[in-house]
Amino acid sequence: MSHTMNRPPVTPPTLADVAERAGVSRQTVSNAVNNPDLLREDTLRRVQKAIAELGYLPNRAARNLRTRASHLIGLPIKAAEEGTANAAMDRFVHSLVDSSREAGYHVLLFSGTRTGKAEDELPAYDDLLRSTAVDAFVVTDTYLGNPQAAWLEQRRAPFVAFGRPWNDPDARHPWVDVDGAAGGDMATSHLIERGHHRIAWIGWRKDSLLGEDRRAGWSRAMRSRDIPTTGLASRVEDTVASGREASAVLLDEAHPTAFVCASDTLAMGVLHTLAERGLRAGQDIAVTGFDDSQVAQTVPPGLTSVRLPLEQVAVEVVKALEGLLGTPPQVSPGVLLSPTLVVRGSS
Secondary structure: HHHHHHOOOOOOEEEEHHHHHOOOOHEEEEEEEEOOHHHOHHHHHHHHHHHHHOOHHHHHHHHHHHHHOOOEEEEEEEEOOOOOOHHHHHHHHHHHHHHHHHOEEEEEEEEEOOOOOOHHHHHHHHHHHHOOOOEEEEEEEEEEHHHHHEEEEEOOOOOOEOOOOOOOOOOOOOOOEHHHHHHHHHHHHHHHHHOOEEEEEEEEEOOOOHHHHHHHHHHHHHHOOOOOOOOOOOEOOHHHHHHHHHHHHHHHOOOOEEEEEOOOHHHHHHHHHHOOOOOOOOOEEEEEOOOOOOOHHOOOOEEEEEEEEEEHHOOOHHHHHHOOOOOOOOOOOOOOOEEEEEEEOOO
């Protein structure tokens, strides 16, 4: 590595940079370095000129070439959060592994960080990029104002996001997401059809764009039927304890007959409050959750919840990855999938 010692600390040019400069695919750059006799003379000259102009190092190229053969997709995995019912990612990971295998890839799970801060994950991505251990990444948690996306784009590392680029409407990377507003609307409309009009919302803090998306569905369903929402909404952290406290306050002050929650975790908190007060979910007060976790399926009397089509999300993510890793690379447009409502005893 001595040849880099005296250089200023800039990002070295990548295979993607050469491909862009020469107007060819990454595979063509690979061939120019490893199998030049496969290329037409003029194409080879064009690639070699781009390599020279950018100062691209062929020894790095050999490493980058092996990348394409790793057939591994990197996925950051987080520790389960205590005090929550969040296990939706388990279903997604399982489906992603299956869909990737069918496309000839394997999923490499890597641990990001214990801090929970998205920017603290970047060293883990950097390690995998430098060691050329993966061909591409699947990025999650875009609702945190994800810095990984910008960082990976800057380095031209192929990736697909599970989640919209909330804070960057001009982002050009492929993404797959679920329509949270449609889910909030489904849950609220279901309760209105059951005769409820005092329907409270318990959601996440305002800086959660995912939470605000889900809340927009509750708001839309209520307003489209001229049902007032004043005093019926609460924004809290996503924990069972927060759902418990918020529902207790709302029951005392707003007297709702039903609750729509931004997650099953918050809905579990509501069920705790109802049990403490001797109220029965689904009979005295209706409750709906979001994400259709295993908890929703097993807690009595069964929690009505918005189910995300995670299997379909995984299929679409892999389709987008295949496009990115194809020759020439294809960037798919964003895909927004619809959730469904699973009705159980709580509503």
